Amino acid sequence: MNPKSFHDLTAESRGLASSPSKPYIIVSTFMSLVWLGFLYFPISRALTLPLGPKIISLVLTATFALAYIMAFILTWRKPIVGERNFRYFDGRHSLYKGNAVAFAVIVMITLLQVAVLGPLDSLALLPFIAAAAPFTLPQAVGYIAGALTVLVSFLIPSFVPNGQEYFGLAITTSAVFMFVAGMTFFIGSSIESQRQAGTQAILEERERVARDVHDVLGHTLTVIALKSELAGKLLERDPGRAQTELREITHLARESIEEVRQTVAGLKVQSLSEEITAASQALESAGIGLQREGSAWPDLDSIPAVNQAVFAWVIREATTNIIRHAAASQATIKLDRSNLTITDNGVGIPPDAAGHGLEGLKARVEQVGGILSIVGKRGLASTAGATEPQNIPETGTVVEVKL
Template structure:
């Protein structure tokens, strides 16, 4: 059990009722008390002891469940052991008054440590109390009058242990799922931020270099390029905010237009599709991300003169006539892109261009 605090849930508040339901079995020792020719005082004292045991059990379980549910494991163990001691003391006194009928308390005594002790303590104390109870009762009252209580006690302990084990396994599975979901979300944000910033900063770099070269020769054109840089920076900021908030969705038509701007700014002849509606709507978002990253890599790394983008119903191909990828390690962008495509049930192929020169990125969904 982890020592970290956890908010109390419904089980932490009301789970003790599940254990309290079984107190109905004390009807049998109460029937014995009031149908056996004991003195009135004897009956009242024995009944009070039965009530005291039931109260001690309910309070012990209730406090233990709440404290364990709140992550207060040491406090739960200390309080639980005090309650268990009180239950054992009451049961011993009751046994001197009503004989083997007091063994109705035995299943509650051996089962209650499961609520608040770590597993080692459960095995030590619960099994120790079960063995001690069996030995003592056999020596005092014999085997046959008490064997039924032994079997019930062993069954209750087994069910309690199994219930706690299954509950802890479920909690562990839920925690694992939560961690996996958190990891996937972090990876999604990392991929999206990489794709957004990678593309935007690449275009900004190309355009600022162009503006620097034009500032003396063509000031108006340089001013226009810097204005576009400002627009791209603002758009990138908005996209980053939307990405972090999980709200950004890439649109294929927008990415085709952005590819045209980026490639033209880098002096690369862009041959782009005129119609994106032929792409299956289910695949447009994924292919939009692929197009963005592929064009960014063309602008940044390829030194190409021409870039061709082709679209189909469930596929995308981006080819350039640049220097190719032979001997080049796969970068974070392509690796993140491959993960994104595989999550969508597709495949990504990276290789040389149609004539053996340049690079081709092909995605099929």
Template sequence: MDVPKVQPQPASRKWRLTGWLLAAVWLFFLNQPLGTALGQAEPWRKWLGVGSLVAFGVAYVLLFEWARSHRQNGRPIPRARAVVLLLGLLVLGLVGIPGTGTDWMTTLVFVATGAVFLLPGSWALVVVALAALTPLVAGYLLPSWSGVSGVFFAVLLASFAMFGVAALAQRNGELRAAQQEIGRLAVAEERARTARDLHDILGHSLTVVAIKAELAGRLVEVDPSRAATEIAEVEQLARAALADVRRTVGAYRGVRLAEEVAGARSALIAAGIAADLPADLPELPADRDQLFGWAVREGVTNVVRHSGAHRCTIRVGPDAVEISDDGRGPTSEDAATGHGLIGLRERAQRLDATVSVGRRPQGHGFVLRVGLPAGAR
């Protein structure tokens, strides 16, 4: 069975807004270079500084949101594109030097945090180290830039904080991926359940309908009254099968052992097979009663379809149910791979029961047995 693919669900509006706020909150670091740019006497320096900072801020927010979207949806961030975008941020910071002066190095805080969010750990560590050391080296080599050493601590603190934000986005993406996987598996399980139930229901009902219709065809000339009775029963079976399908689609399909034993009698007699059935049934818990009912349905269906038997025997105890016949039975391959038996085994596993299928120990015939472990309640 093909397992359906669950499309990633878009992020909620609240979370998208949160993402934008997480990106924009870092822009307060630009207040110092912005004040420097606005204080420039020469208009071209002022507007170059302000324009470069505005472009830098917008680019950073867009870059952050782009990376956050990739992380949240479980998509890998293209490394080459991330490096190019970070270099673009650095260039925008450098362009503003005539207007922002030494305060341009505040933009290194954003380059470092962007690297933490976009790049693998070792790459990000290199970028953070270079961004942190740049103001120290510049202050040592250029005495006029000695006042920017505070950027060193800003880079380290902001990078550490961004590491937490990146981890949060990563975990959120993993959580959404896990939820989608759970949803995918739930859909697959529901499809398997529906397919199993429809096979069990229609396989049995249509087998009996076919046998009764064939019997009615043979009797229509020699015993019209009994042929009419068989046709009426075919109609009842068809209506019951339709009701079963509707209940299955509605997800509340169930069987009862007593009903299945009664239906087995009718199906076996119609197929010309002598039915040796229990006169009384033990009181069973609801889940065990249902499991044994499915076992009787599957076993009798196989007897009618494949066995060529003359006699079928059903035995029901508190801990086991057994359906046997004196025919040739299905092949071992059919017994192992049949859809009905696969479904029966799946149901049995829920109660820790075992399903055994094979030849009878003595003589000809086949036996299907479903048993619970000793002491099970």
């Protein structure tokens, strides 16, 4: 998969993973606004001041509360497309203008309140800054700003006369910052995990569709090509047989269309008996004899359903490869309840053989914890879960599955 398509998948999963529900937004916003209770302290202090400073302090406090509320409201943004996303956890941690302005207003008002109320009574505003920093600023900057706020909350009582009694606010500021920083970290980690899981799910689904479509079309188109060649040769010599082959080609094409539809929808379930019949017909059309061995032939239904599905895919892919590449005259399918071996007397698969078909077979066998080996007379071509070296056959190719 190229980088561009992977980027598109990541963006798609990001939109799915970072779209919280409306109740989540409401609850999170409410929890953020709980800290407004700390404004009781600057308000009560302002009410003891003369009229002029009292009005100034109350106006500053009201503006402070509004800026704080806006800082959290702006954390929820609506992108060009899609639902509302949590701005901070969208994977970019960018600094948005609205959030920056709201945070700057909070800091500036706190400094102005120091001039009106004094440094100690203004300490009640620091928990707001500690709570807003991790949410409104990029991750690293937000943590640094919050930590500096906590440091200031401890330094001011240490150097201002009679400040010892305000250490409680410093401890509260520290607790608020640690709580919010921890919450943002764990929420961010959780959403990032959801993104990765979403991306992986999309990749796996695309690989499944690609694998299934390859296996379905590869086999059917090979048989259609063989029958088309045969029908062309029979047109003058045996028109009746040619007509039969053409009808079968039409039937195969319609079956292929339906199989592709079922595969894309994830509904395709391989039938072992049907696949064996199709393989026999395909090999016969290619002039390749088929021999059957093993204990499971009298009763295919005795084979577990999972094994049947895997065996069906392997038989389909192996048959296609024999017809296309092996130049064989004879093939053998040995079938037991948990083992399948397909051999041919052709040229043998090369060690460097690769493609969607082999990768698909390995993926299917690995999914059920089985062992797959594909060995040609020229060496080991492919393995999945194999634990021992395979013997190199003297002729042709051996495809073996153990479940």
